[in-house]
Amino acid sequence: MTVTVIHSVELFDGHKARSGAVVVFDSDSGKITSVSTGSSSDQYPQGATIIDGTGHTLLPGLIESHMHCYNLHLTPGSDESTILTSPLKSGITTVCDMHSDLASVQKWRKAIAEEVAQARQAGGTVTLSDLKTSLYGATIEGGWPKPIVLAGHPSEEAIEMVKQWPSLTPETAADYVKNHKANGANYIKLMQENCCSLAIPTNSIPVASLELQTAVVNAAHENGLPCVGHALSSDMTEIVLKAGADGLTHTFVDQPLPQNILDLYKKTGAFVIPTLTVLASLTAELQDWRERFADLAHKKGVVDDATKQNMVEVLGMKDPAAKLEYAIDTVAKLKKEGIDIVAGTDAVAGLKGTGVGPSLWMELELYTEKCGFTVTEALNSATAVTAKRFGFTDRGEVAEGKRADLVLVKGNVTERLQNLWEGEGIVGVWKEGLKAS
Known part of the structure; x- marks a missing residue:
């Protein structure tokens, strides 16, 4: 020993x-x-x-509660190992994938297990963060996140991946959850998006119904799995909360916090993963913050040249009315009302404005500098509170x-x-x- x-x-x-x-x-x-x-x-x-x-x-060890472990946004020849090595260098020992294919998850989990076994046997070191996952989210035919994954000039690999996504109905929800659990999912993720906060026409893609989302949430809970949901607008957040989800994987940017949403958070006890980092990229704000953290991470050897450049670029695809200010104020008010805030960024290798690992540093500083958190409250949001809300009883x-x-x-x-x-x-x-x- x-x-x-x-x-x-x-x-x-x-x-x-x-x-x-x-x-x-x-x-x-x-x-x-x-x-x-x-x-x-x-x-x-x-x-x-x-x-x-x-x-x-x-x-x-910090827990990054919202990232993606697939490599589809990386340019050819990029080092995909950074998807899990950069977060560990950033002090993140666990990452929570929020929509990836089974093959990618299995590949990473095999590498993680082999590395740990070898390090124990030979007295060596480790390089990869631990990985939790939802596997594929509860997608519907043609629905979110198809627009973001296929934006620009999608690769053949991305096009083929989208074809493999679930096309759920209320009748197939139970089997979907059962199969995900059998394949090692740690929680289930809903997709609730009508694009009203984005530079995409509202309702231009199919939108999941409350009936479907409720069926998925119920199936998840029957199988002992937490269920969280994507929403970038207040009306879509309302559906996720009414469906009974345990938490939201974003806050919204389309308007200030309405009273009915605050009431639903308090009634349901749901938590929120703000992802202010990716929302700032979406709205093309806080460029000086992105540049500062990209430079810091690069100088410390946490990210490579390509990731540094990616971190300073922006998605810039918001609806004209959307503002990061709405998200920041919402997080501050939810925190003040006792709603659990769980730290996460929606970082993806190659997704503009993000870097898996150092984006969480930026996220935590946004909580303390913009949302009224004490330092210990911010640290708690990336450790014990995350573990508690996701049921990770062995860590945090x-x-x-x-x-x-x-x-x-x-x-x-x-x-x-x-x-x-x-x-x-x-x-x-x-x-x-x-x-x-």
């Missing part, structure tokens, strides 16, 4: 901060064996690797018995969030107790 002890560290355990903590974990079980304060060195396990955490903060906290998914950062992150990416930033990442390279 290879035991590691990190002592004298500022600890954010997923909920709150405490000073002078001692965290012990081992790479064989991949678990945290103890969390305490003030232990003396003569109490440390014999033969353990000892790390002095003075002047550092230890966090749970630094506590005895949890996965040893840990991030060590120079400086006090709970006092200054930017320490996570500025200066020395992240100096160590462990996934299941295994050091990341």
